Amino acid sequence: MGMSGHASGEAVVGVTVGMTALAAISVISRLATRVGIVRNPGIDDAFITVALLFSVATTITMILQVKHGMGKHEDTLSKQDQLAQLKPFWASVWVYNLAISCTKFSILFQYLRIFPGKKFRSICYILIGVVFVYSCWTFFSAVFACTPVQYFWKPDIPGGHCLDRFAVWFANAGINIVTDIATGVLPLPVFNSLELAKRQKYALMTVFALGGFTCIVSILRLHSLYVISKATDVSWNNPLAAIWSSVEINTGILCSCLPTLKACVSRYFPRLFTTRFDSRHGIAFNELGRGLSGRGDVVQKSVIRSRVAGSDDYDLHSVGSPPKDHELDDGQIQVVTVLEQEVQEWRESRAETDSTKGLVR
Numbered sequence: 377m378g379m380s381g382h383a384s385g386e387a388v389v390g391v392t393v394g395m396t397a398l399a400a401i402s403v404i405s406r407l408a409t410r411v412g413i414v415r416n417p418g419i420d421d422a423f424i425t426v427a428l429l430f431s432v433a434t435t436i437t438m439i440l441q442v443k444h445g446m447g448k449h450e451d452t453l454s455k456q457d458q459l460a461q462l463k464p465f466w467a468s469v470w471v472y473n474l475a476i477s478c479t480k481f482s483i484l485f486q487y488l489r490i491f492p493g494k495k496f497r498s499i500c501y502i503l504i505g506v507v508f509v510y511s512c513w514t515f516f517s518a519v520f521a522c523t524p525v526q527y528f529w530k531p532d533i534p535g536g537h538c539l540d541r542f543a544v545w546f547a548n549a550g551i552n553i554v555t556d557i558a559t560g561v562l563p564l565p566v567f568n569s570l571e572l573a574k575r576q577k578y579a580l581m582t583v584f585a586l587g588g589f590t591c592i593v594s595i596l597r598l599h600s601l602y603v604i605s606k607a608t609d610v611s612w613n614n615p616l617a618a619i620w621s622s623v624e625i626n627t628g629i630l631c632s633c634l635p636t637l638k639a640c641v642s643r644y645f646p647r648l649f650t651t652r653f654d655s656r657h658g659i660a661f662n663e664l665g666r667g668l669s670g671r672g673d674v675v676q677k678s679v680i681r682s683r684v685a686g687s688d689d690y691d692l693h694s695v696g697s698p699p700k701d702h703e704l705d706d707g708q709i710q711v712v713t714v715l716e717q718e719v720q721e722w723r724e725s726r727a728e729t730d731s732t733k734g735l736v737r
Contacts, residue, residue: 381603381613385447391619392435395626402633403428409636420485424632427478430471431625437468438618446618450611461611462529470518472621476552477511479628483559486632491566499562507555514548542605549598556591590631593624 403424410417438446444461445453453461484504488497517539522528527536600617607613 381600381607381616383447383615383619385442385445385615388438388442388447388615388618392438392622395622396431396435399428399431399626399629402630402637406633406636418485418489420482420489420632423478423482423485424629427475427482427625427629427632430475430478431622431629433471434468434475434625435622437464437471438622440464441468441614441618445611447615448611450609453611458611459529465610465614466518466521466528468618468621469521470515472625473511473514473518473548475625476628477507477514479625479632480507480511480555480559482632486635487563491563493566496562496566503555503558503562506558510551510555514552517544517548542602545601545605546598549594549601553591553594556594560588560591590624590627593620593627596620597624 406424407417407421410421441461441464444457444464446461446465450458481504484500484507487500491497491500519525521541521544522536522538524533524536527533527538530536597617597620600620603613604610604617
């Protein structure tokens with residue numbers, strides 16, 4: 377692969393199919409975790425499923441382009457192949473944008489399941505609104521890039537014209553990178569305030585490092601966009617942009633799914649993780665993938681106290697009624713069992729800590 381924007385058609389098919397397969401495995405595992413294990417699916421799972429469908433559609437459009445000569449010089453292709461290649465190219469632009477948008481929505485709605493803080497949620501909703509507006513623009517600017525629409529793949533239509541590809545594609549890519557960075561940075565202040573074990577911190581660092589890789593891919597893709605936006609030989613210069621687009625989409629899907637997969641891995645590979653219990657807050661550390669925000673959590677605690685003075689008499693007290701200390705006669709034994717049950721509403725600071733720990737437990 378050179379920096380001209382060229383790559384072989386075989387490379388396009390290999391990379392796009394391989395990356396889409398990895399994304400599909402991650403989404404299927406995520407759904408198995410959320411639906412089959414923790415039984416707590418949400419709107420974020422729906423969005424990532426739709427993102428995968430658009431990723432598959434993007435891969436199909438790229439395979440069709442390769443079938444009609446992508447990766448070869450246009451002057452070596454028949455007129456029929458040149459025109460047949462442009463129609464899936466047109467479709468690939470807007471299905472790519474939809475895949476990217478659905479992935480962002482999935483990540484942001486996953487944040488809403490995890491972090492209950494009012495300030496955080498307000499910022500998250502604002503970012504969702506920004507992504508929604510951006511998504512609408514990228515979709516319509518791709519579908520109606522030319523007037524009439526058919527002019528994109530039939531450039532011989534009289535009076536047809538198109539938007540400036542360079543301006544539109546680079547504006548869209550720039551906004552995409554900014555929203556990627558904003559999405560990745562948004563939860564960092566919450567993580568910084570947590571008291572996490574090293575293992576948990578390393579897991580979070582891994583997830584966010586891969587999220588950063590998605591941003592890097594988006595930036596690297598800019599060069600291929602520049603080449604294709606200025607190219608007169610689209611067939612020859614489009615493959616590298618196609619490859620980077622597929623890597624970007626599917627890396628985003630993979631990163632979105634990572635925080636939800638530990639429960640699935642723990643079930644089939646139990647030796648990889650130990651199961652611990654947070655006695656202070658009643659949260660099992662193997663309960664991964666559940667959104668904890670906005671819910672009451674039942675915390676059960678058992679406290680056994682005993683005082684020995686010499687006999688076998690037992691003084692049992694009812695639940696919720698802690699006993700008062702009594703003077704014991706010589707020769708008596710008092711065993712006091714206190715069972716307490718409380719319904720604890722998650723407050724912002726405590727819930728943020730416990731819910732976020734659920735990402736990596």
